[in-house]
Amino acid sequence: MRRDRARNVAPILLLLLAGAADAKQPHLPPPNGNGGCQEYSSYSMRAQGTPSTGPLGLPYMRPPPGCRTFNSSAVEKVLTNLTSRMTDPDLARLFENTYPNTLDTTIRWAGPNLTFVVTGDIPAEWLRDSSNQMKVYLPLLAHDEPLRQLTKGVINLQARYIAQYPYCNAFQPPPESGLPPQGGSGDTGASVSPPDNLTIVWTCGYELDSVLSFLQLSRLYYEYSNDTSIFTFNNGSWFTTVEGILQLIEDQAVPTYDDEGNVVSFYNISGPNQQYMKNNGRGPPKALTGMIGTTYRPSDDVVDFPYNIPHQAMAVVELRGLASIYSQLKAVARADPELHTIMSALSAPHIDTLALKRANKVEKGIYEYGTVTTKHWGEVFAYEVDGFGGVAIQDDPNVPSLVSIPYLGFVNATNKIYRNTRKMVLSRTGNPYYGFGPAIRGVTSPHVDEKHVWPMGLVSEVVSATKDEDVLTAFAWLKNSTTGLGLIHESVNTHDGTDYTRSWFAWANSYFAEAVLQIAETKPHLLFKDGKGWNLTAVLDA
Numbered sequence: 001m002r003r004d005r006a007r008n009v010a011p012i013l014l015l016l017l018a019g020a021a022d023a024k025q026p027h028l029p030p031p032n033g034n035g036g037c038q039e040y041s042s043y044s045m046r047a048q049g050t051p052s053t054g055p056l057g058l059p060y061m062r063p064p065p066g067c068r069t070f071n072s073s074a075v076e077k078v079l080t081n082l083t084s085r086m087t088d089p090d091l092a093r094l095f096e097n098t099y100p101n102t103l104d105t106t107i108r109w110a111g112p113n114l115t116f117v118v119t120g121d122i123p124a125e126w127l128r129d130s131s132n133q134m135k136v137y138l139p140l141l142a143h144d145e146p147l148r149q150l151t152k153g154v155i156n157l158q159a160r161y162i163a164q165y166p167y168c169n170a171f172q173p174p175p176e177s178g179l180p181p182q183g184g185s186g187d188t189g190a191s192v193s194p195p196d197n198l199t200i201v202w203t204c205g206y207e208l209d210s211v212l213s214f215l216q217l218s219r220l221y222y223e224y225s226n227d228t229s230i231f232t233f234n235n236g237s238w239f240t241t242v243e244g245i246l247q248l249i250e251d252q253a254v255p256t257y258d259d260e261g262n263v264v265s266f267y268n269i270s271g272p273n274q275q276y277m278k279n280n281g282r283g284p285p286k287a288l289t290g291m292i293g294t295t296y297r298p299s300d301d302v303v304d305f306p307y308n309i310p311h312q313a314m315a316v317v318e319l320r321g322l323a324s325i326y327s328q329l330k331a332v333a334r335a336d337p338e339l340h341t342i343m344s345a346l347s348a349p350h351i352d353t354l355a356l357k358r359a360n361k362v363e364k365g366i367y368e369y370g371t372v373t374t375k376h377w378g379e380v381f382a383y384e385v386d387g388f389g390g391v392a393i394q395d396d397p398n399v400p401s402l403v404s405i406p407y408l409g410f411v412n413a414t415n416k417i418y419r420n421t422r423k424m425v426l427s428r429t430g431n432p433y434y435g436f437g438p439a440i441r442g443v444t445s446p447h448v449d450e451k452h453v454w455p456m457g458l459v460s461e462v463v464s465a466t467k468d469e470d471v472l473t474a475f476a477w478l479k480n481s482t483t484g485l486g487l488i489h490e491s492v493n494t495h496d497g498t499d500y501t502r503s504w505f506a507w508a509n510s511y512f513a514e515a516v517l518q519i520a521e522t523k524p525h526l527l528f529k530d531g532k533g534w535n536l537t538a539v540l541d542a
């Protein structure tokens with residue numbers, strides 16, 4: 001997600017800044033250095049290849065093979081197998097365009113141990129986006145060695161970024177790539193503490209889910225590959241990064257006022273694009289709850305209250321996941337001298353204990369401070385709280401969101417509080433950011449405005465649905481949300497399908513593809529003519 005808060009505050013200034021910066025930057029070479037390749041930012045704004053045979057006639061939008069930024073044989077295999085069986089040609093085309101989109105278009109540079117992945121139309125790497133962009137490919141790792149190497153490089157580079165700037169959310173290309181730092185950062189002219197450096201950092205908005213995404217990607221990478229090289233790379237810098245993350249988490253669980261009434265703060269940001277950050281850039285105050293504060297939402301908007309509940313849900317799952325990896329590695333290290341040396345030298349050798357302790361406190365905090373009993377919906381999860389009684393009742397479509405809580409793994413979709421919450425935030429009367437109209441309906445975000453629905457929110461409805469009809473309804477809206485361009489947009493006007501933002505938003509494409517794969521495995525009758533099961537492992541083994 002880009003941080004274009006500036007759009008609302010000083011759009012002309014940002015345009016001038018971006019324009020000036022762009023003028024100074026040399027143009028990026030096209031992917032693969034092939035001069036015949038169009039920039040995908042413009043390519044994705046016009047219908048390209050043959051239309052699909054369904055009523056929507058969605059165009060084929062993959063770049064020509066020579067212009068793709070990475071080729072994966074496993075992805076092609078899954079793609080062909082799945083689409084050849086799908087009943088709905090429009091949905092199949094949308095999957096065909098979106099599933100490989102990150103590999104086709106966003107691998108800006110891949111070295112032997114490091115990979116730089118851009119968000120799409122913004123030439124920087126977001127921690128959250130890059131993790132989620134790659135997540136859809138993780139089940140293929142054991143079947144595609146180059147893809148595994150590529151993914152390993154994403155984690156290695158993220159580990160470096162976080163070790164250097166744990167509070168920052170988006171980054172510049174690494175020096176090894178030879179790519180110059182890109183202009184146009186929304187933080188130009190801002191003052192950030194701890195200080196950053198815009199030749200390395202792109203934006204420094206502290207968002208808890210940035211570091212949690214790194215933990216999630218590491219956990220799943222290991223689960224799907226059993227490869228320990230991400231842990232030993234660069235003399236075990238992954239562990240140093242994780243120690244830094246745990247420190248950040250402990251710091252951000254500290255309440256605003258200490259026993260003498262002094263204000264305690266570990267991060268602040270202020271400047272031309274951050275005027276509405278309260279309290280000299282520190283954000284709103286928080287009480288002691290066991291939970292972990294954040295300054296920005298996953299939309300890159302500033303929070304109303306510091307304890308964002310979807311962030312907390314993800315934290316519980318990923319801290320427990322971290323503890324689990326760490327215990328497994330301790331066992332593996334007995335037979336692996338390199339790993340053993342690295343793990344014995346750690347300054348905090350109890351990563352698993354620390355992580356579990358905090359996970360339990362956060363979970364307790366969620367139920368003690370993060371739920372609200374409402375008159376109409378019963379007990380629900382709040383979107384944000386501060387521990388003083390301040391509560392934001394709403395949802396935001398960017399993941400982690402309330403609707404996506406089962407997808408995050410915190411509670412399952414049959415959980416009573418989740419069901420109440422879902423009913424509330426997917427209703428016109430329960431969620432101030434629920435938009436509806438002839439073009440699209442769903443959760444909107446103040447990041448754009450209250451009348452633009454984010455298709456990503458509809459994907460969250462699919463991956464956390466228990467009822468077939470909920471899946472089909474969300475897919476129908478999604479198919480029709482592309483302005484005829486066959487890719488998932490960032491947001492679409494509820495009353496005008498031609499008014500959309502971001503035609504090239506790789507995270508949303510990967511997330512949609514992940515939903516299709518999930519439904520193929522769990523509810524195959526919704527996708528296939530013959531209704532027979534579909535099994536990813538079997539396809540890859542064939």
Ligand SMILES: *[C@@H]1O[C@H](CO)[C@@H](O)[C@H](O)[C@H]1NC(C)=O
Nearest residue numbers: 032065066067068069070071
């Ligand atoms: C992907 O494969 C095509 C040929 O099908 C080739 O032209 C292109 O260079 C490959 N891309 C990469 C990044 O290797």
Ligand SMILES: *[C@@H]1O[C@H](CO)[C@@H](O)[C@H](O)[C@H]1NC(C)=O
Nearest residue numbers: 175181195196197198199200
């Ligand atoms: C920022 O980092 C670059 C290296 O990427 C370095 O040359 C420069 O001195 C740094 N600037 C500051 C203010 O630290």
Ligand SMILES: *[C@@H]1O[C@H](CO)[C@@H](O)[C@H](O)[C@H]1NC(C)=O
Nearest residue numbers: 141142222223224225226227
């Ligand atoms: C990883 O190792 C475990 C234990 O040896 C094994 O059960 C699992 O199948 C392996 N996973 C992969 C993807 O190789």
Ligand SMILES: *[C@@H]1O[C@H](CO)[C@@H](O)[C@H](O)[C@H]1NC(C)=O
Nearest residue numbers: 111112113229230232233234
């Ligand atoms: C890549 O990492 C491996 C260790 O994981 C190391 O042996 C190798 O030298 C690295 N290659 C480069 C080019 O840094």
Ligand SMILES: *[C@@H]1O[C@H](CO)[C@@H](O)[C@H](O)[C@H]1NC(C)=O
Nearest residue numbers: 193194265266267268280282
């Ligand atoms: C910002 O935080 C730093 C510590 O990280 C502190 O020294 C500085 O005074 C803070 N500034 C404001 C305005 O709170």
Ligand SMILES: *[C@@H]1O[C@H](CO)[C@@H](O)[C@H](O)[C@H]1NC(C)=O
Nearest residue numbers: 234235236341342344345346
């Ligand atoms: C690797 O880390 C260990 C443990 O911290 C340290 O003793 C050793 O000097 C490091 N080696 C290098 C090459 O940095």
Ligand SMILES: *[C@@H]1O[C@H](CO)[C@@H](O)[C@H](O)[C@H]1NC(C)=O
Nearest residue numbers: 410411412413414415416466
């Ligand atoms: C959902 O969670 C509840 C309690 O946590 C459990 O009893 C139930 O079996 C779970 N349902 C599914 C479908 O996993």
Ligand SMILES: *[C@@H]1O[C@H](CO)[C@@H](O)[C@H](O)[C@H]1NC(C)=O
Nearest residue numbers: 438439440476480496497498
């Ligand atoms: C798609 O949306 C348009 C409005 O943007 C609407 O006119 C049309 O009926 C919708 N089509 C489907 C198949 O839902």
Ligand SMILES: *[C@@H]1O[C@H](CO)[C@@H](O)[C@H](O)[C@H]1NC(C)=O
Nearest residue numbers: 533534535536537538539541
């Ligand atoms: C999927 O296929 C694999 C390999 O053919 C098999 O081991 C596994 O049991 C299958 N899973 C399901 C849920 O059928």
Ligand SMILES: *[C@@H]1O[C@H](CO)[C@@H](O)[C@H](O)[C@H]1NC(C)=O
Nearest residue numbers: 080081084538539540541542
């Ligand atoms: C898809 O994969 C299944 C399971 O391996 C296989 O039986 C089937 O033939 C494949 N279909 C196509 C079109 O590749």
